[in-house]
Amino acid sequence: MREYHVVPRAILCALLTLGALLCCSKRGAPPADPAAGPVVTVKVLAARKEPLTPELSSFGSISYRSKADIATTVDGTVKKLAVDEGDHVKVGQLLAQLENVQLAIRKSQAESQLLAAQAAVELARARLWEGKQQVEARLLSLKKTQLDIDQKKRERDDLAGTLSNREQLFKVDGISEEQLQSLRLQYQSADTAYAGLLTDYAINSIGLRDQDIAAAGMAVPTREAERTTLLVTINTQTLQAQLDSALAGLQTSKSDLEAANALMDEMSITSPVAGIIGVRQCGVGERLRTGDKLFTIIDDAQVYAVFLVAENRAMGLSEGMPVQVEVPALGNRLFQSRISIVSPLLDPQSGNLTVRALLSNSGGGLKPGLFIRVKVKTGETRQAILLPTSAIIGRNGKDGTVYILRDGRSFRRPVVFRLDTEGQSPGKLEVENGIAAGDQVVDEPSPVLQDGGEVHAAN
Numbered sequence: 001m002r003e004y005h006v007v008p009r010a011i012l013c014a015l016l017t018l019g020a021l022l023c024c025s026k027r028g029a030p031p032a033d034p035a036a037g038p039v040v041t042v043k044v045l046a047a048r049k050e051p052l053t054p055e056l057s058s059f060g061s062i063s064y065r066s067k068a069d070i071a072t073t074v075d076g077t078v079k080k081l082a083v084d085e086g087d088h089v090k091v092g093q094l095l096a097q098l099e100n101v102q103l104a105i106r107k108s109q110a111e112s113q114l115l116a117a118q119a120a121v122e123l124a125r126a127r128l129w130e131g132k133q134q135v136e137a138r139l140l141s142l143k144k145t146q147l148d149i150d151q152k153k154r155e156r157d158d159l160a161g162t163l164s165n166r167e168q169l170f171k172v173d174g175i176s177e178e179q180l181q182s183l184r185l186q187y188q189s190a191d192t193a194y195a196g197l198l199t200d201y202a203i204n205s206i207g208l209r210d211q212d213i214a215a216a217g218m219a220v221p222t223r224e225a226e227r228t229t230l231l232v233t234i235n236t237q238t239l240q241a242q243l244d245s246a247l248a249g250l251q252t253s254k255s256d257l258e259a260a261n262a263l264m265d266e267m268s269i270t271s272p273v274a275g276i277i278g279v280r281q282c283g284v285g286e287r288l289r290t291g292d293k294l295f296t297i298i299d300d301a302q303v304y305a306v307f308l309v310a311e312n313r314a315m316g317l318s319e320g321m322p323v324q325v326e327v328p329a330l331g332n333r334l335f336q337s338r339i340s341i342v343s344p345l346l347d348p349q350s351g352n353l354t355v356r357a358l359l360s361n362s363g364g365g366l367k368p369g370l371f372i373r374v375k376v377k378t379g380e381t382r383q384a385i386l387l388p389t390s391a392i393i394g395r396n397g398k399d400g401t402v403y404i405l406r407d408g409r410s411f412r413r414p415v416v417f418r419l420d421t422e423g424q425s426p427g428k429l430e431v432e433n434g435i436a437a438g439d440q441v442v443d444e445p446s447p448v449l450q451d452g453g454e455v456h457a458a459n
């Protein structure tokens with residue numbers, strides 16, 4: 001039976017090393033220093049300045065710029081729907097037609113009341129005109145009565161003179177008693193007629209006297225024409241008031257009819273804005289009450305790209321900054337815009353700020369809700385040293401470590417990076433200090449790489 005002896009690992013390694021040294025010695029090569037460790041092959045890149053455009057990346061969605069909720073202003077039943085969801089509408093375009101029997105009856109009644117009010121006005125005008133004619137006729141009648149009074153006064157005065165003469169003749173028996181008595185009767189008749197005319201004049205002049213003008217609180221005109229006009233006005237005040245009342249009633253009837261027509265016009269629902277029907281909330285035959293919503297119209301001529309920015313990055317944002325919007329659903333199509341609105345309020349839970357950029361949507365392809373990627377240019381392009389993240393080891397926030405190559409050996413070098421530009425150059429970080437342009441940096445350093453160790457640059 002054979003016996004096997006186990007060779008210790010340390011002795012085996014020593015024998016292998018000795019064999020390698022002997023081989024090298026035979027080829028004339030200098031022996032390697034066992035303490036220096038193995039030579040590591042590395043990839044090396046030269047640190048250099050590259051153009052860097054400060055920008056902020058985020059994501060969000062497309063949102064409408066404005067919308068209009070179309071609601072009824074009167075009660076009614078949906079008689080007709082002229083549009084449906086997804087339809088584009090113009091300003092003033094008919095959306096729906098309502099009907100309301102009570103409003104139709106109210107309009108008919110208002111039309112009848114207007115006709116009655118118009119007739120009442122015409123009647124009041126006719127009465128006023130007749131009243132004025134009557135007053136003028138009374139004034140003319142008073143003038144005629146005055147002439148009759150003057151005539152009767154002269155006749156009475158003549159009879160009085162004749163009677164006085166006959167009474168003298170009667171005393172000397174110049175006339176008979178019967179003749180004298182007859183003359184006395186004639187005089188009494190003339191005097192009575194004269195007195196009657198005076199009474200009639202006094203009665204008929206009531207309301208047409210100067211004292212009536214003064215009683216109305218007006219000055220008595222000196223011209224006859226002005227006095228006549230004023231007397232006509234005073235004596236037709238009641239008729240004028242009736243006309244004014246009729247005119248007021250006519251205006252009320254017109255207002256009632258206008259209100260009824262306005263309510264009937266509200267039965268035709270038209271679009272106050274141009275856009276697309278986003279939501280339809282009613283159907284034909286449905287009974288609606290005042291304030292019920294029928295449609296929501298979205299203005300899609302322009303839309304907002306809405307995205308969130310963390311508070312530590314949002315303070316440098318302002319209106320007018322260039323924005324690039326990428327829409328994956330449209331084949332990663334790019335849209336250029338500028339920041340329109342930066343919300344003044346931070347979300348207390350997430351600490352994010354809402355930013356909006358206005359986009360033209362003439363083709364209508366940007367639908368509210370579409371996912372977007374956004375880049376905001378926050379500064380001018382400048383030269384900066386950028387290192388690939390594959391060259392960085394032991395990173396902690398802005399601090400990290402890299403290996404640089406110098407005289408065939410690798411040396412650890414602490415580096416400080418700028419966090420505010422992180423993500424602006426994919427896969428790279430901007431160096432703030434620790435590396436200078438031209439330094440040879442080890443990319444994808446091996447775990448066995450040592451500080452001061454000998455390396456071989458593969459490239």
